[in-house]
Amino acid sequence: MLKIKRYHKKSRYNFNAIILCALVFFVIGATAFCMVANSQEAARNKEAAKQLVGKEPAEAIAAATAVKNVIEKQRAKASSVQPGVPVGVTEPQDDEKIVYLTFDDGPSENTKQILDILAQYNAKATFFITGANEECRPYIKEAYEAGHTIGLHTYTHDYAGVYESDEAYFDDLEKIGEVAKEQIGFVPCFIRFPGGSSNMVSAKYNSGIMSRLVDAVQQKGYQYYDWNLDSGDAAGCGKEEIEQNSDTDKFNHVMILFHDTQTKDATVEALPAILEYYSGLGYEFRAIDRSSYVCHHSVQN
Numbered sequence: 124m125l126k127i128k129r130y131h132k133k134s135r136y137n138f139n140a141i142i143l144c145a146l147v148f149f150v151i152g153a154t155a156f157c158m159v160a161n162s163q164e165a166a167r168n169k170e171a172a173k174q175l176v177g178k179e180p181a182e183a184i185a186a187a188t189a190v191k192n193v194i195e196k197q198r199a200k201a202s203s204v205q206p207g208v209p210v211g212v213t214e215p216q217d218d219e220k221i222v223y224l225t226f227d228d229g230p231s232e233n234t235k236q237i238l239d240i241l242a243q244y245n246a247k248a249t250f251f252i253t254g255a256n257e258e259c260r261p262y263i264k265e266a267y268e269a270g271h272t273i274g275l276h277t278y279t280h281d282y283a284g285v286y287e288s289d290e291a292y293f294d295d296l297e298k299i300g301e302v303a304k305e306q307i308g309f310v311p312c313f314i315r316f317p318g319g320s321s322n323m324v325s326a327k328y329n330s331g332i333m334s335r336l337v338d339a340v341q342q343k344g345y346q347y348y349d350w351n352l353d354s355g356d357a358a359g360c361g362k363e364e365i366e367q368n369s370d371t372d373k374f375n376h377v378m379i380l381f382h383d384t385q386t387k388d389a390t391v392e393a394l395p396a397i398l399e400y401y402s403g404l405g406y407e408f409r410a411i412d413r414s415s416y417v418c419h420h421s422v423q424n
């Protein structure tokens with residue numbers, strides 16, 4: 124009996140040992156399996172992270188940069204001189220209310236302030252530049268990169284020289300075109316004659332020159348822009364007067380003449396109130412582009 128009991132006891136011990144060993148092997152095996160599985164998962168995660176953090180975002184950035192470059196190229200092409208391709212419309216769609224703020228004679232020491240004010244109101248404008256103030260030329264690039272349009276006004280703005288002959292006019296225009304090209308990479312097709320196309324000063328130097336130039340510039344691929352509202356800043360008006368002159372609700376496409384020179388602080392001071400006025404009436408402030416409304420005066424010479 125005793126032997127049998129001992130045997131039973133011994134076999135129970137063995138059985139327990141087998142179960143314990145099995146459990147130990149199971150735990151070791153499961154842990155090893157989990158470790159392998161985890162390392163595979165970790166490897167997969169690492170690969171995915173590489174795709175997301177390293178490779179894919181780089182590809183996304185490259186794609187976004189490519190799109191941006193295409194848009195920039197299209198913008199530059201649409202703003203460039205293209206002989207034979209007409210620019211703008213003289214009969215605009217009347218269901219839109221647009222203000223074209225235009226600044227002549229810059230860049231100047233005031234350009235930066237003008238750009239800052241425009242940025243505050245998310246307003247776009249057009250700058251008809253001259254060759255004056257060489258040290259301010261970087262503002263041309265800054266304005267263009269901020270979404271404003273660069274147009275040509277002439278290099279010297281000297282009536283006697285510019286309107287001496289058709290050839291003299293185009294020599295001067297090409298010179299300012301080169302300045303623009305240095306800053307923004309191309310010669311813009313948007314121009315404004317000194318004194319506008321209706322100026323009579325030119326008659327003093329060359330009879331009939333404006334009548335010839337208005338056609339000649341368009342044949343060469345440019346378009347000229349006059350204005351339908353004069354802020355009066357060239358005549359030396361103060362802030363309040365400039366505001367009054369610049370505000371109208373009489374038409375939907377307003378092209379306002381301003382000047383961007385060192386002495387025109389009143390223009391800078393009047394600008395916020397003018398932007399507020401038109402914003403309140405639901406107008407949009409747009410830079411001139413190839414499809415914009417073209418404002419032409421009637422030629423007097």
Ligand SMILES: [Zn+2]
Binds near residue numbers: 227276317318
């Ligand atoms: Zn001017």
